[in-house]
Amino acid sequence: MNFLVTGGAGFIGSHVCERLLRDGHSVWAFDDLNDFYDPQFKRANIRDIQALAKPFEFFHGDLCDADAVNEFFSSVKFDQVIHLAARAGVRPSLEQPALYQRVNVEGTVNVLEAARKTGVKKITIASSSSVYGVNAKTPFTESDPIFSAVSPYAASKLAGEALGHTYHHVYKMDVAALRFFTVYGPRQRPDLAIHKFTKLIDAGKPIPVFGDGSTARDHTYVTDILEGVIACTKKEFGFEIFNLGESQTVKLSELISLIENALGKKAIIDRQPLQPGDVPITFADISKARAQLGYQPQVKVEKGIPLFVDWFRKNRQ
Secondary structure (H helix, E strand, C coil): CEEEEECCCCHHHHHHHHHHHHCCCEEEEEECCCCCCCHHHHHHHHHHHHCCCCCEEEEECCCCCHHHHHHHHHHCCCCEEEECCCCCCHHHHHHCHHHHHHHHHHHHHHHHHHHHHCCCCEEEEEEEHHHHCCCCCCCECCCCCCCCCCCHHHHHHHHHHHHHHHHHHHHCCEEEEEEECCEECCCCCCCCHHHHHHHHHHCCCEEEEECCCCCEECCEEHHHHHHHHHHHHCCCCCEEEEEECCCCCEEHHHHHHHHHHHHCCCCEEEEECCCCCCCCECCECCHHHHHHHCCCCCCCHHHHHHHHHHHHHHCCC
């Protein structure tokens, strides 16, 4: 098959591209290589993919440029689209809410429209656990009410899901929206907690800890996320939403201890107040993904953190 992966130069996207290529597909990656974090990381990801010497092409473009997106879709007959491109991060979205709306909502519309015009019937869209907001009920299930978003990022991801449902309802496109829960692993973005903490602790520098360390996250290793994404490409759903998480919560204080143990170094804590937009817990109910996708995460955080630290040591920047 011919697959388009938007955001294909990024953390999750580059892993998806590699997996599709290894499975025998042809892959096109679309990415704007923006400076949200140092573009050298994404360029290195592209080089890693190109080194596989498989049928892969990279297109440098902006999803907000509808003409460029339409022209690109018209140049290749895509069988499926995996739409991962987005402006990410809760805290940065508070500083640039209009940018997040433009990229994550308008960009998604442009992808869906271009797919519709060129006859692509199946799209997998990346959503986020942030759509659950401050949810008193745990674990989070796909049927929970989702009217309590607490950041522009979360709101933009909710809009993306709604657009996916609209294009299914009106145009009969097959759409799966995947709510990722705190993904980590090799190539993780340098701004995310595990990568940032590992780098700072390794260098003997203080790590910023927001709150008392009791906030908890469902940290999900990237290879487990990958299995869920690939499973979605092999079935038709009409329209469905799936949680992809580890279904295990880890407090921030415990996470720091795991990183300390893997590095063999103690963290210097820079205690700071809780940040607007942060939620106290994320916790995935993955029973639906298990039942319909055969999703069965394998890498608990106690195993995943040492794996990440090993990758970090081999790829220090």
